[in-house]
Amino acid sequence: MSDILKPSRRAFLRGSAAAAAGLTAGAAARAGTPDPLITEIQPWAQVFGDGVDATPYGLPIEYESDVIRRNVEWLTADTTSSINFTPIHALDGTITPQGCAFERHHSGAIELRKQDYRLMVNGLVDTPLVFTYDDLERFPRENHVYFCECAANTGMEWAGAQLNGAQFTHGMIHNMEYTGVSLRTILNEAGLGAAGDLADKWVYVEGADASSNGRSIPMEKALDDVLVAFKANGEALRKEHGYPVRLVVPGWEGNLWVKWLRRIEVMDGPVESREETSKYTDTLEDGTSRKWTWVMDAKSVITSPSPQAPITHGHGSLVITGLAWSGHGAITRVDVSKDGGVTWETARLAKPGEKMALTRFYLDTEWNGEEMLLQARAMDETGYVQPTKDQLREVRGENSIYHNNCIQTWHVMPNGEAENVEVS
């Protein structure tokens, strides 16, 4: 008899009145009244369901119609240069389906057919080249799971707890398996001999949409792990994620992940474009701004319970769960506090952290209706520890928009509802 066959009786739900009665089902069962959902043959067991030709491409079931991307009207002047948010409060695991993965556009999501797609590589290269979509498919491909976080994610928290829900405070993030060609491969195809010393060279990337959203990337990053990607989670990129081709810049702010990628220029310096001067820079307390803050520092958030995911079951066992990530590498540890940071328990990582990818954590605990000030604190392989809001403001002041990776607090009330609060 193998080890696995030795049962260990664990009364995991022992805190629940229902479990104490030997049944954890609904009120009817608990009261001793037969539960018709158990004792009677249900309608759905008496009919044929949908056939295999019903949905050639399926959508979520109607009962999950609230698990959608949402935008906040007052955040931006219009919806084409705007943002929406991934419903992270309702998701689990680590993969984000493309259908509900947040969008950030500067001039809206365009339609671009594969046959109309061209990618130009020019500037300080040996041979300027233009690639069709078919050309890109002929280079060696790589697969990697990476998170993409907008630099402005959690940006409203600089001014205090304003948006009530993990979707809105931390939902400018998604995590997908990308398939594409290394940017290094593309650049080497054009040849970098003409560029001379690469240490001070930059790559300027831009998209085919009206905004073009041009950004400068130092050559060292361009030749490291950047991907020219055409698939996400196995299938073609969705229109709103840059179909047919986008840039994937692991660990760096989402604005660099240029969608509908049309041009890569090798240059002897950065362009200092609008998107890296008046935007995507961090204004400090003294009014000066720092730039080239590309990396998304280690961060975490509890997704459940949270304002949009209150505790709806009784007292006793409770699963606290959330996400952690770092642009500097793998997450090594996540701690959870129930008392606003006074005491901490180390959470369980669902899998060992992977570089520049979301990590799911769980704390399997007990809750008996006491108030909680829930926090999560991420640590990454560099030894960096996610800072408190106060620690972050000490260094950065309160004038910033971007790169807020502070510890988030949810106040969970005795009725199980939660709200976004600040603790000092």
Added chain:
Amino acid sequence: MSDILKPSRRAFLRGSAAAAAGLTAGAAARAGTPDPLITEIQPWAQVFGDGVDATPYGLPIEYESDVIRRNVEWLTADTTSSINFTPIHALDGTITPQGCAFERHHSGAIELRKQDYRLMVNGLVDTPLVFTYDDLERFPRENHVYFCECAANTGMEWAGAQLNGAQFTHGMIHNMEYTGVSLRTILNEAGLGAAGDLADKWVYVEGADASSNGRSIPMEKALDDVLVAFKANGEALRKEHGYPVRLVVPGWEGNLWVKWLRRIEVMDGPVESREETSKYTDTLEDGTSRKWTWVMDAKSVITSPSPQAPITHGHGSLVITGLAWSGHGAITRVDVSKDGGVTWETARLAKPGEKMALTRFYLDTEWNGEEMLLQARAMDETGYVQPTKDQLREVRGENSIYHNNCIQTWHVMPNGEAENVEVS
């Protein structure tokens, strides 16, 4: 200067006439005529695209409307007890989006609300229990990526090469990240003391649909890695994949992955239900059938080029890619043959193989219009090597339907088109 900044000029597309001209773009560019897609400002750069409120839950772009599940009308008498196929010829990476992941129903896909969901655990347990959906969410959760393959996948190949396309020969498979509770946890909650010696005990699982699709699972597997899952690829299971709860039985045939899971009974033997006697058994040459053949043996298929994914670009560099998997553990190696199995080259695995999950392989090669008999051959961590069709028939005869893991052959013609063929 770091190593990464040393460029290595690789004329990867040198086989292509376009590349030789320093341009790999369309005919216009090659002929020296300016390509208006490069030289002119395109319409999509002159308008605003869709705003962030356009698609709260997105679908693939219209140009990908052929990347869908497909069924084959003549395979089954009706569509509610039938199968459709994942468009694996058009996918890359390893994750299968739920929307195009194959379906197999025995009485159609039913609609079952979370609040109507009950899971009964009964039989040889200390305390029979009934769980609501909320109850399940209170147990410790796990995340794992696993493939699910129908036992009948590739079943038509027993009678020779009949269906023309990887989607139809090998598309009864999908690969998702599941979140759920270990079946071990659920069984231990009910208590297995009453069951006595667990070595000869079985678990009978059934679904809430009209077919109920009951199957017997030996206790050792039930206590090993089986999951009671409620999320796939981060979000709720789709209706057609068992919403709100399905069983995940890693490495074992898909029929055991009971959808709309309603009951788990601990028994002192297998039920020998319809689905494990008249179906899902393997009839041999002599007319007898073998049963309890649950594990899906190591297998692979080239997804591109393939009949539905012909070579449409010119001669020169070609990416050959496909999928490999094993119900016995991780894939360790995949070889590719261009000459019907006479000579082999070892393919590149996109990532090290993971237990009971799809592995993506690539062979970056050259093609100059020669005919090819393309084959892939998978090896797993047990040392098992995927057999040829002839080897399989020697053992199994030709009367089987299920568990055909033979090496598949695509005949690629000089025009780049491919067809399903047999080689001996």
